[in-house]
Amino acid sequence: MKRIDPEWNHFHNINEDDNDFPTDLKYTIRLYKKNELIYRQGDLCDALNILMSGSVKTEMITESGNLMGIEIIKAPRPLAPAFLFSDNNRFPVDVTSLEEVEILRIPKDEVIRLMTSRPDFMQQFLTHNANRTQFLTNRLQLLSIKTIKGKIAHFLLEQANEEGKTFTLNRNQTELADFFGVARPSLARSLSEMVQEGLISIKNKEYTVLNAKGLRELLV
Amino acid sequence: MKRIDPEWNHFHNINEDDNDFPTDLKYTIRLYKKNELIYRQGDLCDALNILMSGSVKTEMITESGNLMGIEIIKAPRPLAPAFLFSDNNRFPVDVTSLEEVEILRIPKDEVIRLMTSRPDFMQQFLTHNANRTQFLTNRLQLLSIKTIKGKIAHFLLEQANEEGKTFTLNRNQTELADFFGVARPSLARSLSEMVQEGLISIKNKEYTVLNAKGLRELLV
DNA sequence: TTCAAAGTGTAACATTTGTTACACCTGAGA
DNA sequence: TCTCAGGTGTAACAAATGTTACACTTTGAA
Missing domain, CATH: 2.60.120.10 (Jelly Rolls)
Structure with a gap:
């Protein structure tokens, strides 16, 4: 079958x-x-x-x-x-x-x-x-989070089992932006800000949660 | 029982x-x-x-x-x-x-x-x-509409059976704003703009859909 | 390797929405 | 009637996000 x-x-x-x-x-x-x-x-x-x-x-x-x-x-x-x-x-x-x-x-x-x-x-x-x-x-739940950073935090916390663990996303930024229902450049801006703030790190499509507690504070 | x-x-x-x-x-x-x-x-x-x-x-x-x-x-x-x-x-x-x-x-x-x-x-x-x-x-569906006017349009079209028919809402603006997940003054602003644009009319808590087609265009 | 296409970073500006504040109105009780 | 609390309209400003544009990087196929 x-x-x-x-x-x-x-x-x-x-x-x-x-x-x-x-x-x-x-x-x-x-x-x-x-x-x-x-x-x-x-x-x-x-x-x-x-x-x-x-x-x-x-x-x-x-x-x-x-x-x-x-x-x-x-x-x-x-x-x-x-x-x-x-x-x-x-x-x-x-x-x-x-x-x-x-x-x-x-x-x-x-x-x-x-x-x-x-x-x-x-x-x-x-x-x-x-x-x-x-x-x-x-x-x-995802849509009810108002800020883009909050959505990212929700999503990454769901994906990452442990703090510090690196995982690969199989979506590119455009797909991720669609998934969140936001504009692509806005997503990129939020991501780079979160990297600067030391919350996460990104290398190609490999994401690492550096500060899970900080991410949780973004969920409002 | x-x-x-x-x-x-x-x-x-x-x-x-x-x-x-x-x-x-x-x-x-x-x-x-x-x-x-x-x-x-x-x-x-x-x-x-x-x-x-x-x-x-x-x-x-x-x-x-x-x-x-x-x-x-x-x-x-x-x-x-x-x-x-x-x-x-x-x-x-x-x-x-x-x-x-x-x-x-x-x-x-x-x-x-x-x-x-x-x-x-x-x-x-x-x-x-x-x-x-x-x-x-x-x-x-409601949350996935990005603009406040869109949410209002979606909600009012759902409530109103016919164009031109008047109906009473049993929620005040604060409750409505919570329901939409937006700030109360923002909701009030959007409502008054929609009244000015001739889409709807509001008298106390009585709402009338004046231009259903126009409302539908706000749904994006 | 080379090249084109897709993906990414980012800047300037526009638009929308949130925040705060305050004046006005309205209705239910004292 | 007066009063006060809740509800409403609205303005000034702040913040977040969208839009557009463009340069750079990566990728994959010729």
Whole structure:
């Protein structure tokens, strides 16, 4: 079985080709051509939608850390699984196909039945939701820090296990600035100030926390 | 049965006094005195903790919209239910009792068993998580808008169903500024500029959207 | 090695927001 | 009615961040 994105394996596990696929599961598969409007903002979300192949464009928040704006989702992934069970179960944004798209649609009742009959699926579903909540909480913490230095401190303290330990970031300044939601030169300025203040040291993409206590004071 | 906060009813439903309380459920109830450290940041979270009575202090993000900082949680509410099923199932913050506290503790295995055996409980659990995710997503959207005018626009467009319709806010400027995470005079300045620009009108606490299209352009 | 593209450091200036301070208004009680 | 506390409008200034521009460095491929 193809395994692309570890986080979404459990949804990819639901696959017609799978021997384990429940034979009595009620579901539909819908195909969309390129540039079709799949869901409109405000549409009722009464089924679990799993993007099986292709890619779509939405404006939701994603695991990658991007906010709002246009967002591209690639198969295999569920579409807005958080909205299936919420009280206000309506799509928050438009969903449009970017290419030929295949969507597996399992009605809410069936999802519930599937979960009660297959504890492993239920646990995977729960884990997914839990991970997403945790991600959102983290992201929210980061964004709620007002100053750029504070964001940097939060991020570096999370990365560095120990004071004085050196670690390599696989993001460049531009990506880091996007992640923080700030302008690139502003990030560079803050970084160089923090180096001057002796809080951290940077050599290429190798970062070292020199003064963890000082960093913590920036978190406000 | 006491029903304090509608969102948490389903957890309050699990109550020893309840006729419906499952007789074979394995659980423990722990009592804490005032100012005891209940959980420490990094502690393993392998059970569903429900605060049955009393109140505790934490630093998590809450439904009320407050970010980080010290947060007070009053019974009945679960403590960090999102972390029970997440891959990184550790408490993100310290939890300390503010008064005498009673905590119902259901092991993870038992929670799973309870959910499979009682679909209504499962659905309530799912709905709670879904609502929380939706809340966090909303909050994140708001925070990811950089300008104060943008935040105001986002908020007012959400409140106003129609252009030209007048509605009353039950928050004063100070509360609104806290909600947006900005300084009060800055909010007032932005509001009065938006009134001057003809986007909205304000009379006491009655707000009217005059130019919805113009507001949408502020969302960037 | 050479060269172009991407990444980085930094400066000058513009813009936005925060801070502080104070005057005014409004409404609930004495 | 008076009074006072909370809420609001606004101004002057400070601080942080964004914008634009450009030179330098690193990297990777020809």
